[in-house]
Amino acid sequence: MFIVTGGAGFIGSNLIKRLNFQNYSDIIVVDNLGDSSKFLNLSGLKISDFINKNDFLNYFKNHDLKNIEAIFHFGACSATTEKNGNYLMKNNYEYSKELLHLSVENNLQFIYASSASVYGLGLNGFQEDFNCEFPINLYAFSKFQFDQYVRKNCKNSKSQVVGLRYFNVYGPRENHKGAMASPMQHFYNQIKSSEELRLFKGYGGYQNGEQSRDFVYVDDCIDVNLFFLRNKSKSGIFNIGSGRSESFNNLAKIIIDWFEKYSNLKPSLKYIDFPDHLKGKYQSYTKADLNNLRSTGYLNEFTSLKDGVSKYFKSLNNQK
DSSP states (O other): OEEEETTTSHHHHHHHHHHHHTTOOOEEEEEOOTTOGGGGGGTTOOOSEEEEHHHHHHHHHTSOOTTOOEEEEOOSOOOTTOOOHHHHIIIIIIHHHHHHHHHHHTTOEEEEEEEGGGGTTOTTOSSSSGGGOOOOSHHHHHHHHHHHHHHHHOTTOSSOEEEEEEOEEEOSSOGGGGGGSOHHHHHHHHHHHHSEEEEEOOBTTBOTTOOEEOEEEHHHHHHHHHHHHHOTTOOEEEEESOSOOEEHHHHHHHHHHHHHHHSSOOOEEEEEOOOGGGTTSOOSBOOOOOHHHHTTTOOOOOOOHHHHHHHHHHHHHHOO
16 A cells, blocks of 8 residues: 555656556545645546545554555645745644654655755755755755755664655646646646747846756656655665756747647747846756766656657647
């Protein structure tokens, strides 16, 4: 049996879909649906139970766990703009600590979501090393603190503990994320509504649209999760990105070319002022260092940006 916290979310529901494809359906989903439309991510998927996140820790403490093999912990507040530090630390840090201890005490594989946001502006690079880490928002700080807690308390753990630092993930099942959805979804929606794709003007030494990110397709992220599930002797904190940094101008070209090839739309490109509220808080450059991940024996190639955009947009065109 697998437990997937945040199972109705973006990466969690994609993992469940893949597990279903591999004939696994004995899966407990833990989430907080609220008034979100993310329940649609579970429609059509096979799971054995759903538990509200507020009830889960008590459930976990009071039930026999001998049939549980692994916990995938994606559940968190993922809003990088959230300003309530107490809420973030309780939800992303304290909750994760409790779940970690329960997993280690019961010898369960524990694979959790960290974030590339811990690198802040990336002034010292993007290696899984304390000297590279300097979070610049509260969300990143909550993820950073949990990584530090894992490093301090799980050095000699007999059970697997893996933290995966996701860079800019994009792909199907992120419709519910609103402002936190990937740039790909925002650009797709912009073009559909106005035939215009909007990029930021230059700021902080970057020319118009030349800010660049490491974009990684969600299917590649699932591949990495399942690699660690199969290799339970491997623990640590690892980057998940493509290992490439792509400018927004290049991304825009790929997207515009796709629309011109597969639709009747002829999108235009427009540069807009860099938002004041993001100045000093925006990652203008990211690029995952994959040496640590590759050292585990994970050798799969990551999907190219062009192929990933094409797959994603075709799925958006076909979605119900």
